[in-house]
Amino acid sequence: MTMDLYGFWRSLATFRVRIALNLKGLDYREHPIDLFKGEQHEASFRAINPMTAVPALVEPGQPPLTQSMAIMEYLEEVYPDPPLLPASPRARAHVRAMAMLLVSDAHPLTVPRVRNYLSDVVGLDEPARMAWITHWSRAALGAFEQQLATSAGPFCAGPSPTIADICLVTQMVGARLTGFDTSQFHACNRIVDHCLELEAFARAHPLKQQDAPRPR
Ligand SMILES: N[C@@H](CCC(=O)N[C@@H](CS)C(=O)NCC(=O)O)C(=O)O
Structure with a gap:
């Protein structure tokens, strides 16, 4: 199917x-x-x-x-x-919480309808709009990085990728594409680079899609 x-x-x-x-x-x-x-x-x-x-x-x-x-x-x-979630209810809640930090708290503040409202209705110019996007992405990634402080594993939680890794990779790749400096988020970068070595992550990358702009 x-x-x-x-x-x-x-x-x-x-x-x-x-x-x-x-x-x-x-x-x-x-x-x-x-x-x-x-x-x-x-x-x-x-x-x-x-x-x-x-x-x-x-x-x-x-x-x-x-x-x-x-x-x-x-x-x-x-x-x-x-599985994309761990086995125990507590570990599942932890993974979902990490994912939602990015999906529910950070990402909605930067989607096109919000960006358009900021420029068209609130009247922000492009630098102010970019400052908004960078501020909220950086705040979320900083909190995520803190959550990873005690984790030395190749992924956010446990020995295999979970929904938390998926959300981290997408948020970090988005930040990288926007062009803001993510180098301070060491644990996030380590996990993202590891995930992107996996074919399932690499093939899904925005720049690999058929509708992405072709490099000139
Ligand atoms: N919470 C939704 C977010 C969906 C969403 O806002 N998607 C963006 C692209 S990442 C979109 O289509 N935005 C259209 C717009 O803002 O006009 C989800 O996780 O699926």
């Missing part, structure tokens, strides 16, 4: 779902929704996700699933192997 993923090369939330699908070895084809051109507001996509945001995952004959965390949790329940 091939799933349909509505996404965008530069979307960190889509990047999360791509990694989860790859780690679980699931077959999918991606349909680009160009957020820079505003295609998320077109009626055809609004019918898929009234929130006008990617990702949306569609299985044949089923209504669309939205929200990257909900999609990853769904994939985990239906395709449990390999």
